[in-house]
Amino acid sequence: MREEKAEQISIILKKMPKEVGNYMTFAHWLYVFGVIIVVLTMILRRNVVIPCIVFTFLLGWVYLGSFIGxxxxxxxxxxxxxxxxxxxFYxxxxxxAMLKSISVTGADQMMVTPLKKLMVSPLISYLVLCVATVFISLFFWxxxxxxLIGALxxxxxxxxxxxxxLGAMALAFAGQGLALGGDVIxxxxxxxxxxxxxxxxxxxTVRGGLLSLITGVVAISLGYWMNKKDIKEFQATVKQAALTGETIPVVKQQEDVELVKPxxxxxxxYLLAISMVGVILSMFIFDLKGGDASALLGGVGLLIMLIASLLTYGAKGLDSMADFLADGLVFAFKVMGxxxxxxxxxxxGNPEAVVGILGEGAPGFLFDVGKMISEVIPPTGILAGFGMLILGAITGLDxxxxxxxxVVGTLAGAMASGKAxxxxxxxxxxxxxxxWSGGGTLVAWCSLVAVAGIVGVPVLDLVRKNFIPVIAGLVVSTIxxxxxxM
Structure with a gap:
């Protein structure tokens, strides 16, 4: 009975008029409705996994005309x-895993001690994180x-x-936002x-760099100001921990372990510090960027884990390194799964990625929606600026x-009518x-998961904290x- 009803629904869907506009179909509008539901769910502070699963299934059913599809x-x-x-994730x-492999000797605590001279207060620490992240991100993304910043x-x-x-917000604002938004290097x-x-x-380059800097200054400043209450509460926690001898969790909550060969x-x-400096210098000398730079960092991390495991556990290090790596993978997938x-x-919504999901010829639903919006945007003025901002943010939602x-560049050139x-x-x-939205600071499924994962905070909570400072920064820079x- 259920199979017959599903088949009837499939036939009805196939007979429905596909074209709603020049290129907008019923599937496009279903996708738009799904995005709205997801955004509303996030605003209501609920997890969006179920809405995304539901609309992924419905969109596949509608587009392919098949329940099984x-x-x-x-x-x-x-x-x-x-x-x-x-x-x-990896x-x-x-x-x-690398940090856990060295922490069994107490090296992580020793690593933190000299940095306390630089991190003298929450405000100074926040600014140091921002400046260091901007500097490294400008040269190496x-x-x-x-x-790097998360570990050190x-x-x-x-x-x-x-x-x-707030530490995660600093990394996001300065790296995925300010540095990447302008990408002036x-x-x-x-x-x-x-x-x-x-x-x-x-x-x-000049305009993008300036606007991203303005957005970053506003977001960084507003982000700190809006969380002053949280800072005071956390400082009280730190002081209480210092009095009682408790350990404040850093990067990841770890179980208390007895030190091995301290x-x-x-x-x-010293090995970690020299290795990280070597990674940075190698990135610069050999012009390593993006995935190549990440591969170098990951490879160095594995080698340090190997050395630490064998040095600390000897022959048993063959098993301990596997355990460290397994713990790291469990942590990564637990946080970001x-x-x-x-x-x-x-x-x-991406025309390239959707091919692997719905097959050849499938449209990029989100990109098509962006094209539709661009058709009603006037060429100049506040409406044009904010229209382009919204369009850019929509394309970043993927x-x-x-x-x-x-898409943004093509439409900008078309709307400008020859005025460079x-x-x-x-x-x-x-x-x-x-x-700033998808690169990013405002969506939980972009590289922001790396920030949340390495600091050890929920990524959806991080998105909510980022929202007002980033939107305020984007509005100011657009004006x-x-x-x-222009």
Whole structure:
């Protein structure tokens, strides 16, 4: 009976008029409705896994016209998302496992001690995290910056009274937001935007860098100010822990363990510090960026874990390293596993990723919606600026940030009617909208999971904390961009 009813529904869906607009179909509107439900669910402070699963299934059923196809699309979406996100999962697992391998000797505590001289207060710690993250991210992109800063500076900042959530916000604002939004050193983002708009890349670089800086200053300042109450409460916790001798959790809550061969702790601290400096220098000398830089960092992390395991446990290190790595993977998937079905739904909006889910010829639902919105945006003025900002943010909802830049650049060039300064201004606004949202600080299925994972905070809570400061920063920078850069 159920099979017959499912078949009847499938026939009805096939007979429904597909074209709602020039290229908008019923499936497109279903996707839009799904996005609205997901956003409302997040606003209501509930997990969005179930809405994403439901709408992934419904979209697959509607587009393919098959109940079975909808079920298969649900699985395929998660597989595509898992493949795309696994590199982030694994780098987190490696860094957590590496830290655990050296912590059994007490090296982690020894590593934190000298940094206390720099981390003298929550405010100074917050600013140090931001500056260090911006510097590394500008040269090597945020992906390798997050585990580096997370491993070396966040523990000291937490010991100085900075709440872990605020530490994660600092990494996100400074790395995935400010540095990546402008991308003034590597110029991958402005290169894509300018190329699509057919204008000189330096015009977008200057404007994008300035607007991203403004957004970052506003977000960083507002983020700290809005969490002053949390800082005071956390400082009280730190003081109480100091009096009672308790340990404040840093990066990850770990069980108390008896130190093993603490005499090797100084060597492991120096090994870690020298290795991280070597990674940074190698990135610069050999021009390693993005995935190559992350691969170098991950490989070094595995080697340090190997050395620490054998040095500490001897022959038993063959088993202990496997245990450390397993613990790291369990931690990574426990923190970010729910992100996979969420990302799967939004990947259906990307014209490249959706092919692996719904097959050849499937449209990028989110990108098509962005094109529809662009058709009603006037060429100049406040409405044009905010229209481009919203369009950029929509393309960033797929969790990439960069995938929407060609669309943003093309539309900016088309709307500018040959005026390079207008195209550069509009393109820069769309660029920061796309990268700040999806690159990112506002969606839980982008590289923000790396920030949340390495610091050890819930990624959805981090998104909620980021929302008001980032939106305020984007609004201020867009107004300045419209008034002075177009």
């Amino acid at each position: 909808g079920i298969q699309a649900l699985f395929n979406a998660s597989i595509v998302a898992a493949k795309d996100l696994f590199s982030i 780098i987190i697992a490696i860094m957590v 945020p992906t390798p910056a997050v585990p 500076l966040v523990p000291a900042a937490i010991q100085a009274g900075l709440p872990p959530m 590597i110029q991958g983002a402005p290169g894509l935007t300018a190329g699509a708009a057919n204008i000189p890349v330096e015009m977008v 005499q090797y702790a100084p060597f492991l601290v 729910p992100i996979i079905p969420i990302a799967g739904f939004f990947f259906m 969790g990439s940030g960069f995938s929407g830049l060609p 300064s207008v195209a550069a201004g509009l393109g820069a606004i769309g660029q920061i909208g796309a990268i 300045i961009g419209v008034l002075f850069l």
